[in-house]
Amino acid sequence: MLTESLQFLQELQLFGSSFGLERTFQLAELAGSPHSAASQFRGTDSKPLRFVHVAGTNGKGSVCAMLEAVYRAAGLRVGLYTSPHLVRFGERIQINHQPISDHCLVQLVQEMKGLLSGCPELRPTFFEVVTVMALIYFRKQNVDLVIWETGLGGRLDATNIITPLVSVITNVQLDHTEWLGSNLAAIAGEKGGIIKPRVPLVTGCQEEEALAVLRRIAQSQNAPFHQAVPGSPSYDVAAGLTLNLLGRHQISNAALVLKTTELLRSHFPVDGAVMEQALRTVEWPGRFQVLPFGEGRLILDGCHNLDGVQSFKQAFVELFPGHKASFIVGMLEDKNWKSMVREIEPLASDWVVVPVNSKRTVPAEKLADELRSIRPGVEVTVSAAAREALDLVSGKKLAVVAGSLYLIGEVLEILQGARTSERGLNEWSARLKP
Numbered sequence: 001m002l003t004e005s006l007q008f009l010q011e012l013q014l015f016g017s018s019f020g021l022e023r024t025f026q027l028a029e030l031a032g033s034p035h036s037a038a039s040q041f042r043g044t045d046s047k048p049l050r051f052v053h054v055a056g057t058n059g060k061g062s063v064c065a066m067l068e069a070v071y072r073a074a075g076l077r078v079g080l081y082t083s084p085h086l087v088r089f090g091e092r093i094q095i096n097h098q099p100i101s102d103h104c105l106v107q108l109v110q111e112m113k114g115l116l117s118g119c120p121e122l123r124p125t126f127f128e129v130v131t132v133m134a135l136i137y138f139r140k141q142n143v144d145l146v147i148w149e150t151g152l153g154g155r156l157d158a159t160n161i162i163t164p165l166v167s168v169i170t171n172v173q174l175d176h177t178e179w180l181g182s183n184l185a186a187i188a189g190e191k192g193g194i195i196k197p198r199v200p201l202v203t204g205c206q207e208e209e210a211l212a213v214l215r216r217i218a219q220s221q222n223a224p225f226h227q228a229v230p231g232s233p234s235y236d237v238a239a240g241l242t243l244n245l246l247g248r249h250q251i252s253n254a255a256l257v258l259k260t261t262e263l264l265r266s267h268f269p270v271d272g273a274v275m276e277q278a279l280r281t282v283e284w285p286g287r288f289q290v291l292p293f294g295e296g297r298l299i300l301d302g303c304h305n306l307d308g309v310q311s312f313k314q315a316f317v318e319l320f321p322g323h324k325a326s327f328i329v330g331m332l333e334d335k336n337w338k339s340m341v342r343e344i345e346p347l348a349s350d351w352v353v354v355p356v357n358s359k360r361t362v363p364a365e366k367l368a369d370e371l372r373s374i375r376p377g378v379e380v381t382v383s384a385a386a387r388e389a390l391d392l393v394s395g396k397k398l399a400v401v402a403g404s405l406y407l408i409g410e411v412l413e414i415l416q417g418a419r420t421s422e423r424g425l426n427e428w429s430a431r432l433k434p
Helices: 002-015 022-030 060-073 102-117 126-140 184-194 208-220 233-239 249-263 272-281 306-319 337-347 364-374 386-392 405-416
Strands: 051-055 078-081 093-095 145-149 166-169 201-203 225-227 289-293 296-301 325-329 348-353 380-382 398-402
Touching (some): 002 102, 022 102, 022 126, 051 060, 060 145, 060 249, 093 126, 166 249, 201 208, 201 249, 296 306, 306 398, 337 348, 364 380, 386 405
Parallel strands (some): 051 145, 051 166, 078 145, 201 225, 325 398, 348 380
Antiparallel strands (some): 289 296
């Protein structure tokens, strides 16, 4: 049954990714409006869901992981909804750090099939269906708080049918420009679409062009506006903490978490010692994750846009001063990949180039040619797949896998010895522009 359920979800990708909330609202209504506080959700005694909604160009996954760890450590039953998954689909829908079970996943898919059979004209997308599945699951499981990550953008993202207790926008950078806009102001307008009337907003955004847009939206919604940026009390406290997630950029993410918990104190108080312990132990794979690898170490970082690469570079230089590494790299064509490889090129002693397992991949030979043009004479090996690439760097003291979360997922799958792959469920293509 699990195979058939995953196949059903896979087939939904044929509909593409379509921006807009109408279908998600309709599908949620068919399911009994599990997201709505006013809903009795089919007469069950489940309590209404409460959310923290997290958007942003980079860091939103880390912020979600930190928030989940903090509130779980405080004794709450915490739902976590994120995307994409790295290895298993169940990573997207978790309660108290436990991915949804195969049994519950099969049940939810059967429920969705039943709902859709009575409304064949709806034709929802993969992400819309999974988003409503998560809402049903969290409502049935009586979670206390849901940490709710946007997929793409915010304003027209399927996750935006909810009203949270706090909205978080980590930052605004140039990414997904084909769909979200070609400048920071336009992208800020899309991400700022998660701001709800009178719901506090916390942001780590520092670019004035984007900040002006976020402030304007918050003012129009009478939403209290808070920044957690260098110089703010939250950032200063975060800078003094020991974080398990590596890199200076994680201080910015922790500052957002501290400010969010402050705003939620009347709902969910958290002891300071509990919070510090959670941040010392939180895990979020594939984000400057350092693993033992043979006689050396392997760093996995899904830095998938220019801002992410710059954060990775800063972390690498600070944590491994004076070192260079063998890089396994694969990137997607719809990213600013030429600028990305130029940014990290000084850190590399040599390269192994692989295609990403996606139709959006930069062809490996094309990426290799770019690297050779940046530094003529550098050793660049083109590999057919990640497994072969790992074998090529197995004797190195320090190696890095970077450039795409899809590639990170493939490497983790290999390292974990997974027998079947569910990474294909991450593939998407846009059907409409917002």
